[in-house]
Amino acid sequence: MSGEKVLRAYNVWPSFPSVSISGTACALACKHCVARYLELMIPATTPENLRMLGEKFAREGKPGLLVSGGCDKAGRMLNMEKFLPALKRLHGLGLIIKLHTGLVDEGLARGIADAGVDIASMEFVGDAGTVSEIFGIPATPEDYTETFLLLKAAGVPFIAPHVAVGLHHGALNGERRALSMLRKVVEPSTIAIIAFRPTTGTAMERDPAPRAEDVKEVVAHARSLFPETKIVLGALRPRGPERCENARAYRLSLELAALDGGADGIEVPSPGLLEEARARGYRIKWLEAYGVLPVEYEGRVAARWA
Secondary structure, eight states: OTTOOEEEEEOOTTTSOEEETTTTOOSOOOTTTTTTGGGGSEEOOSHHHHHHHHHHHHHTTOOEEEEEOOBOTTSBBTTHHHHHHHHHHHHHTTOEEEEEOBSOOHHHHHHHHHTTOOEEEOBOOSOHHHIIIIIOOSOOHHHHHHHHHHHHHHTOSEEOOEEEETTBTTBOSSHHHHHHHHHHHOOOSEEEEEEOOOOTTSTTTTSOOOOHHHHHHHHHHHHHHOTTSEEEEOSOSOOSSOSSSSHHHHHHHHHHHHHHHTOSEEESOOHHHHHHHHHTTOEEEEESSOTTOOGGGGGGSOEEEO
C-alpha cells in the first residue's frame, strides 16, 4: 500500500461510548460549554458505576470508551483519583481507555499511567488570555505542556492533544503557538484539530463559527511541524443546525479545509466529503472508533474499506 492515498473515516458512536465521571457537574463555567457537552455523555458518578458500565460495554463487545467529566476551578478533573482503581479494572477487561485528563501533577500522572489508560487527551490552548477568559482558570499554556510531559514521563503510551480552532470567539488566537509549543515537548500519537461550535445556551452562542480558511491554516501548520504524526479533524465542530448560513455547505467547507491542509482522518465525515475524497483518489478506511485511536490499535476495532 506504499504511496496509496488513504483517508481514515471514524464512526465514533456507538462503538466507543462517552462517559462522564462527574455527570453534569463542573466547577467551571467555560463560556463555550457551561457543561452542555457533559449532558451528552453517559453519567457514571461513582467508581462502582464506572466499573459496572465498563463490564457492560465489554460484554457487548465494545472495544473501548472515552472517560471525561467536569473540572475543578484549577482545571483538574473532579475526583479523578478515586476513579483510578475502576479504570484499572476496565483496562483489565481489555477495553481501550481514552481519558480526558485535565491538568495533572506528577502523582496523578503516575496514577493514570498505572491504571492502564491508553490514550491521554486534553484541549491545548496556546494563549493565556483565552485560557483565562474562556475557561476561567488561572493556567498558562506552559501548564498544558507540563501536563503532557508528566503523562508521557509516567508511561501513558499515547498522547493525543486537541487543538481548538477559533475558540477565541471564532477567531484564531494561539492555535499555531500551541502546536509550536507541543513540538518542543512531546511527540503525540495523534493531533485532533477541533473547531469552536457556537452552542445554544452558552455565553458564546452568537459568536461566529471559525472560517474554513482558519481550519486549513491550523491543520497545515500542524502537518508542517509533525510530518509523520496522524492528524484528524475531530467531531467537535459545527456539523448540524448551528447558527450559520447554509450549514451543510459550511460543514463540507470545514472538512475539505482539513483535507486540503493535510489531515489523515475525519470523525463522522459528511457524504459530500467522502465523495470528494474518492474523486481525489483516496481510499476510505472506516474505523469504529475515535479519531485518536492509535494506528497500532486499529486491529482491535471494526474496520472496512469503502
